[in-house]
Amino acid sequence: MDAIMTLTKITDGAYLVPLGNANAVLLDAGSDLVLIDAGFPDKVDRVIDAVGKLGRKPHDLKHLVFTHGHPDHIGSAAAIVRATGARTYMHAADVPLAESGGPFRPMTPGRGLLPSIAFRIVWKPNEPMEPFHIDQHIADGETLPLAGGLRVVHLPGHCAGQVGFVWQGKRLLIAGDVFMNIFGLSDPVGFEDEAEGRRSQRKLADLAPETVCFGHGKAIIEGATTRLERAVAQR
Template structure:
């Protein structure tokens, strides 16, 4: 089915649920997105927002008519605080819930190493109004919190076709650069790729909307981030579901070309 390029428009305000495809829900907020994949009464959560968004994370599960115990697995694109911040509250509500990442990213989630932009780096750029405004909002949302995910574990061996045996059948796609173990997730049935921060469509630091890369100082390995765009461009998908910004429809190679120009 041919789809026109452009953003998938949310019918509700930021922070509301958007059904990107049947059973694929994006929770959009001005600071970060997370996703819920539904198969019957079972859910997979992909990413978890900032610590200050934990209540919104739990309410997004409830607004789908589910409880935390319906979440069978949490997948994490990468272990930055704006993608794992809501996990402590969720894990208290759902003891034993597995939290799965690329094997390289597990040590980062456990805070055995840290690949997060530091306060000093942000302050060096705080003369820019957009950086200053974003930093204030991020700090208020728990952006400087030390969130350690002790339960973090590597993806189990995938099933046929590379899919994980979790609701929604996502296929991990290694996209290192933003962090050493960053992973995107392909949903083959829907032609959707959850890109995390390897490719976004908006951010408070950017005046642009549409496929783009985050500011260079956010990336642990900027050259690796650019190289991972080639991996994304080759995926059989025509919806970008990013960690920041609106979902965007269009061939992945077109999205990547646009990001390279940004």
């Protein structure tokens, strides 16, 4: 088994699960577990191990929700669905990516050294993923009745169908790839539409979350709004 090394608590009921240089978020708030994003391919064992660390069984993972349809967020999705029977959720703009397995829409690198290097190393739009079915299309402004309620916020730019999820008021914002937080806040690896991406970065800061986590890098546990505002002002 490709065992998970860490399961990091973000806040009560929410855990960051590293899935091969990309994060998933596991929500344990009720009878059913919710996983947001599925990481790179071949990480299903890490997900099952994370579920076990919470004292739960694979079939307790009932919902698999996606911030967007890029390979590092859907790579293990088909395998996770087979292992758990989880129901799947994604913004309509990215559903064709999941259900075809690629190719993926072109991007240009984000600004800065880290995004430009990562773009060259990891972005492989023509490398296919195993396709899988999306059970429910989600849209901006709706609240999914999962884990006590996940409010959907459309945050396009990095990816046309990218969304974030606001959980428990403003207690936690799960923000996908609007930013990375590896060596501080930076642009994501790339943008499908940079102008839209800048608007989404501004929108993210305006949400004024208490805590925010991203698809890549550490969660910001304290001072999230201040750090987001500073990052936006630098762009």
